[in-house]
Amino acid sequence: MASLGLLVAGLGLFAANTNANPLDKRAAIDTCLSSAKVPVYTSGSADWNQAIKPFNNRVTFTPVAYAVPATVKNVQDAVQCGAQNSVTVTAKSGGHSYGSHGLGGENGHLIVDMKNFNSVTVASDGNSATIGTGGRLGDVATALYSQGKKAISHGTCPGVGVGGLSLHGGYGLISRSKGLTLDNILSAEVVLANSTVVTASPTDNPDLFWALRGAGAAFGIVTNFKFKTFTPPENNVFFSYNFNFGSASQMATALTVLQNFTRFQQPPELNLRLFIAPGTNLAGVYNGDRSSFDKIMTPLLSQMGISGAMGQVTAGAGWISTLSNFAYGPLQQAKVYDTHETFFSKSLMPDWLDPPAITALSNYWAANARGNSRAWYLLIDCHGGNSSAISKVGADDTAYAHRNATFKMQFYDRTYFGNYDNSWMSFLNGWIKAISDASPGKTYGMYINYADTSLSKDDAHTHYWLGHYTKLAQLKGVYDPKKVFEGPQLVGS
């Protein structure tokens, strides 16, 4: 029986790919990497077993081979080995993709782990820094600060990698005044599918530079970026208010107020998020002093039904303590990263939620979420609005397609006990469906950095890249005609 099962599984793999099982290419790839002297983790070794553990335990894949280059030449040779053997090549930086896209998003990829490309060098004029894609955000922030108290705009979680974050978005504690991480890229060094190394910038390969900033994984392996740096504010207020919604209508009122605030009133110095779990929390950072903070927040809190007594407010915080407060762990990362969760996640990037959509969202919460005992949450980042640096970049200036999103919404459902049962996916799928059904004629954006494994290829393309997909697919044909860099949801897949 067991061998029959294996046989059937094997046939399934053959049927799904027009080529043979990509894992059958292991011997050929190993030989190629070895003769080019590309460092690897050998399949089955302790390093390999650790390295292929994804952040999301729900989504595991087996690579055909795992390269750990030390030089740009090693990256070029690895790409060439993949291309010559018709094996798909995938770059991995921090390995934090929700869909394990850094492990290929499917079995049988040649993984190119950028962990050794982790240097951080601030230029002598202090206005830019060259940063390897394999660096982790906490280490990068610490290194930038140690070189003349500099910073870049980036996400909150210290274990996230520079590569995936910067190529597809990058929202964090200072994005509303400094833009997304990708808005601060001055240039990138890229190994292309034909294994040549090029620079992408506003003047060198500008169309590649456009595509990298929102859809980078499909266009090459970036070894490092030059980023614009700034001197971070040292007088910050961070705050956190805990409260509860008593009913769906109370939630709808609060969301209506918050959406209007973000779109029309929220100053760029205020970075804010609403975290809805069994309890509710409004938290964030204001880059300024306590009295200006109070002037802005007091009316918002009262309209949302939150009393000051529900809050903890810390004023006068320096940049590093501000980052640390939201890191939920040490800012600097251990050599072996070993934090994992077991979850399914979805996103929505609404430009605007009309009243029926807010009602549907809130009713679904009351009927289906509030009583759900798994560790789910809905995180609403107040990302955009008319004062946000993110919204001020032209809609078509980068491949990132969500410039006029007011909210960045992350729906996350996890279990702390054993495996995630796939039937549970209907909980979040139903939540998005309820909002979509209440928004006829509307196509909401979604964020590939919160990769949703339930999306079909076509739906992923539509929601991640909206009106930019056609141009991306055309550029894919120019830069990677043989589809060396592929994945189930990437451009041109």
Ligand SMILES: Cc1cc2nc3c(=O)[nH]c(=O)nc-3n(C[C@H](O)[C@H](O)[C@H](O)COP(=O)(O)OP(=O)(O)OC[C@H]3O[C@@H](n4cnc5c(N)ncnc54)[C@H](O)[C@@H]3O)c2cc1C
């Ligand atoms: C705990 C946690 C917190 C998060 N917080 C935030 C946040 O505050 N703000 C935010 O915007 N996002 C956040 N994210 C989402 C995060 O931005 C994405 O998961 C991101 O893609 C992770 O990048 P990575 O390099 O760690 O992942 P990986 O899995 O290594 O890579 C992700 C994708 O990028 C590609 N890629 C990686 N490196 C390269 C490279 N050098 N060249 C070409 N392609 C490359 C990979 O092939 C893959 O497709 C968070 C995720 C987690 C798990």
Ligand SMILES: *[C@@H]1O[C@H](CO)[C@@H](O)[C@H](O)[C@H]1NC(C)=O
């Ligand atoms: C939304 O904000 C605008 C502009 O500040 C204001 O005129 C309007 O009354 C607000 N609407 C709600 C529902 O708060």
Ligand SMILES: *[C@@H]1O[C@H](CO)[C@@H](O)[C@H](O)[C@H]1NC(C)=O
């Ligand atoms: C944002 O919109 C509001 C309401 O229309 C307006 O009062 C405000 O000046 C605008 N702010 C910016 C920065 O455009």
Ligand SMILES: *[C@@H]1O[C@H](CO)[C@@H](O)[C@H](O)[C@H]1NC(C)=O
């Ligand atoms: C956001 O941009 C899209 C695409 O350009 C447009 O259809 C939509 O009306 C915009 N939304 C708002 C609120 O401006």
Ligand SMILES: *[C@@H]1O[C@H](CO)[C@@H](O)[C@H](O)[C@H]1NC(C)=O
């Ligand atoms: C590699 O690909 C790029 C982008 O398509 C192209 O411009 C370049 O000429 C190619 N180089 C070689 C050596 O084929």
